[in-house]
Amino acid sequence: MGDTSVTHAGALTALTALLATAPSPGLPEGLHYPGQLVMFATAAGLAVESDSSVPTIEELVRAARIRVRERYGEPPEEEEQEEDLQEAAAQPFAEPCPEPVFEDVAAVTRLRDRLARALWAPEAAECRDELAAIAIDFRLIPGLTDQDMLAVRSASGDFASLLAAKLVGASLQLVAAGLRGRLRRCGDYECMSPFVDRSASGHGLYCTPTCASRVRARRRRNRQFEEGQPIG
Numbered sequence: 001m002g003d004t005s006v007t008h009a010g011a012l013t014a015l016t017a018l019l020a021t022a023p024s025p026g027l028p029e030g031l032h033y034p035g036q037l038v039m040f041a042t043a044a045g046l047a048v049e050s051d052s053s054v055p056t057i058e059e060l061v062r063a064a065r066i067r068v069r070e071r072y073g074e075p076p077e078e079e080e081q082e083e084d085l086q087e088a089a090a091q092p093f094a095e096p097c098p099e100p101v102f103e104d105v106a107a108v109t110r111l112r113d114r115l116a117r118a119l120w121a122p123e124a125a126e127c128r129d130e131l132a133a134i135a136i137d138f139r140l141i142p143g144l145t146d147q148d149m150l151a152v153r154s155a156s157g158d159f160a161s162l163l164a165a166k167l168v169g170a171s172l173q174l175v176a177a178g179l180r181g182r183l184r185r186c187g188d189y190e191c192m193s194p195f196v197d198r199s200a201s202g203h204g205l206y207c208t209p210t211c212a213s214r215v216r217a218r219r220r221r222n223r224q225f226e227e228g229q230p231i232g
């Protein structure tokens, strides 16, 4: 597999971050606050209209760090997180969107669950149908930017629709690039974060080098234990 890049890297970051809030075995529902929605919108290239609610990069990094620490009891790979977030924040042409309120949390939760169903559908046809259905429900309109990049917009002005436009756009690009199978969950059972495997081989199992080395260390300890060596 060659080029694994998609043009809307920020929207893809927002998509995986949103999918990461879904309940999974051992992890409860993780989407609760409008503030979280602001993070996804900002990463996806939307400018939330309320100066005080737009988090700075430092706030985003801190929030991501706190979340990972709460979940897994350790900080994430700092440099990587910051690079991702800076890339997202550097997205040009931020489109304005209203500040999310509590009702939007439920709407975005439903959007998240539908996107997960589409992107992880066993059958490709199911994925296509669900993405098309989401596009209709959120009144999405496909178009092109002045650089002829795919740009999906919504005819509705509410927060969930504007976010849906970005996330469905990123999802369509992912699928159209033949990369749907690369959206997976981290193979480390302590993490299980959704990620897009950008490795050259296409066989990447872990979301970050941190998770890969954690798994290696665990295997090493298990081997030492089985061989009766002192654990170190």
Ligand SMILES: [Zn+2]
Binding pocket: 186, 187, 188, 191, 192, 193, 206, 207, 208, 211
């Ligand atoms: Zn991971």
